[in-house]
Every structure is written in structure tokens, then in C-alpha cells.
Amino acid sequence: MTSDTLNKISGANLFFKCENFQKAGSFKFRGANSALLHLANEEAIHGVCTHSSGNHAQALSLAAKIRNIKAHIVMPRNAPEVKVDAVKSYGGLITFCEPTLEAREKTLEVIQKQTQAIFVHPYNDYRIMEGQAGCFYEFLQQTDQKPDYAVVPLGGGGLLSGTLLSARYFSENTKVIGAEPLNANDAWQSFQQKKFVPSVAPDTIADGLKTSLGSLTYPIIMNYVEDIITAREESIIHAMYMVWERMKIVIEPSAAVPLAAILEDPGRFAAKNVAVIFSGGNVNLKNLPWKSAEIE
Numbered sequence: 001m002t003s004d005t006l007n008k009i010s011g012a013n014l015f016f017k018c019e020n021f022q023k024a025g026s027f028k029f030r031g032a033n034s035a036l037l038h039l040a041n042e043e044a045i046h047g048v049c050t051h052s053s054g055n056h057a058q059a060l061s062l063a064a065k066i067r068n069i070k071a072h073i074v075m076p077r078n079a080p081e082v083k084v085d086a087v088k089s090y091g092g093l094i095t096f097c098e099p100t101l102e103a104r105e106k107t108l109e110v111i112q113k114q115t116q117a118i119f120v121h122p123y124n125d126y127r128i129m130e131g132q133a134g135c136f137y138e139f140l141q142q143t144d145q146k147p148d149y150a151v152v153p154l155g156g157g158g159l160l161s162g163t164l165l166s167a168r169y170f171s172e173n174t175k176v177i178g179a180e181p182l183n184a185n186d187a188w189q190s191f192q193q194k195k196f197v198p199s200v201a202p203d204t205i206a207d208g209l210k211t212s213l214g215s216l217t218y219p220i221i222m223n224y225v226e227d228i229i230t231a232r233e234e235s236i237i238h239a240m241y242m243v244w245e246r247m248k249i250v251i252e253p254s255a256a257v258p259l260a261a262i263l264e265d266p267g268r269f270a271a272k273n274v275a276v277i278f279s280g281g282n283v284n285l286k287n288l289p290w291k292s293a294e295i296e
Helices: 005-010 029-036 055-069 081-089 101-115 126-142 159-168 186-193 218-224 234-249 251-262
Strands: 013-018 048-051 073-078 093-097 149-153 175-181 227-231 273-278
Touching: 005 013, 005 234, 005 251, 013 126, 029 055, 029 126, 029 159, 048 055, 048 101, 055 081, 073 081, 073 101, 081 093, 093 101, 101 149, 126 149, 126 159, 126 273, 149 159, 149 251, 159 175, 159 218, 159 273, 175 251, 186 218, 186 227, 227 234, 227 251, 234 251, 251 273
Parallel strands: 013 273, 048 073, 073 093, 149 175, 149 273, 175 227
Antiparallel strands: none
16 A cells, blocks of 8 residues: 555655555464464364464464364463454463463463463464565565565564565565664664664553564574664654554554654655555554544
């Protein structure tokens, strides 16, 4: 999709890849489906499992439902109600735990022992990255030109790693940039310091981008990404609001981060063709992040 209004505001030619229209409402379905397609029948018979508070949980539940196997999902007790309901609607079998990584991992370990289900990591898995690579590859098939830049939301790094893979093979002159919240800028710090910096107590509305890079995604991103840029919280909310208002489509805060980062640095992208990935559209409509008085 394109928007003349957002092109004028940004000074760039923006081309939006709308993964908010994807099955289960985000790009995560690509990776989850890819991982399950890699499983032989004898592996899949006991089902799959993961820990996730959001889009991966929904995506894996739906992919498992399509494959007709069970999906065991460990979710923190404070997971958004709308995402819990979505997992249930896709047939996911939820076990709640305390909202810490340690609790998630210990609970998942118990579930694995009880069920013998195969663990599917949200992003630190080559099968997942292969699936996410389809997003930018598909973008290239849908447009008649190869963009100067591709700006991609960055959390754990699965989508960015997949985009780097597709760009390397099918659009080698496209510069791929990761975008993350300033309040969760561990990847930016890692890129600047040339060493792994974990995500510690991130405080951002973009809840899908709070995770640290993985042991597999980290080297791919450090070796091939053009740059990592950030966006302030107010910029993320404003970008999300503009997309809802001007483009008439629903995106979640994490999906708004690339546009927000572009609007904070318009000179860099001026007159350039820029692919922007809207990563998802799963939001709680009862708890939107803006008030009319806060939006100009």
C-alpha cells in the first residue's frame, strides 16, 4: 500500500508491506507455519509448544490448528486479554505463569516433559527466519521496483534476519535498516558497541519489540544490517495514529516503529523509495494509546 499524505509528510516514497492483514494478524504466522512445515509427521505427533505473550502464541496456535496438532502455549498471567482470547480461539492450550522469563522457561520445560511437544522459539530458529524471509520476498514480487531502503521493526530479530536474507539474494542494493523503540534500544546499543547488549527492563508501548536479540539472529543482523535506528514513544504513538487516520487501517504500536523512526530522520530518506513493514495489527481496541488532546 502507499499513501500520498504520508509521502508528503515524510518526503520519501513509502511502500507499506501490510502484515497486519496476515493470518493471525501479524508476520509471525509466516515463521510459525514454516517451522511446522519442517516437522516430519513422527515429530509433530506430540504437538508443539512455546512461551509467548503475544503474536507468536497466536500464530503458532493457528499453524498447529491447520496442521491438526496441539499447540501448548505458556503465557504470563498479565498477558493482554485480547491476545489470550485470540490464542484460545485458535485452539491453543494455555498454561499461565508468572510474568518473568525464568518462570516462562521453567513452565515450558515442565510442559515439554509432560507432552513431548516440540519447542518452537518465537525468533531464534532458522526455520522461523526462513518463513519471515517470505515477507520481503513477497514485497519484491508485488512491486515493480527494488527499494533503496527497507525499514523493519526490530525486537528479537527474526523478521529483520529474514528480510536481510531476502534482500541479499533478491535485492542486493537495498539497504536494510532495523527500527526499535528508544526505550528498548538494546539492538542499537549492540550495533554501536559491536557487542551483545541484552534488553533490560524495557519500557515501551511497542510490546512486541521488548525482547533481546537471539544467539542466531544477533550475528546475522550485526554482519548484514545497514543501520539500526530508534523512535521515541511519542513518535510511535503519533505514527500509529496517522496510519489509522490517514490510511484507514489498523496497526499495532510495534508496527508503527519504522514509520516513526523515518519521520524522526526525514533527511536520510528524502526522495528515496522505502519499503516499510507493518508487522501486525493486534491491538486492544478498548485500550488505545492516544487521547484526542495528545494528538496534533
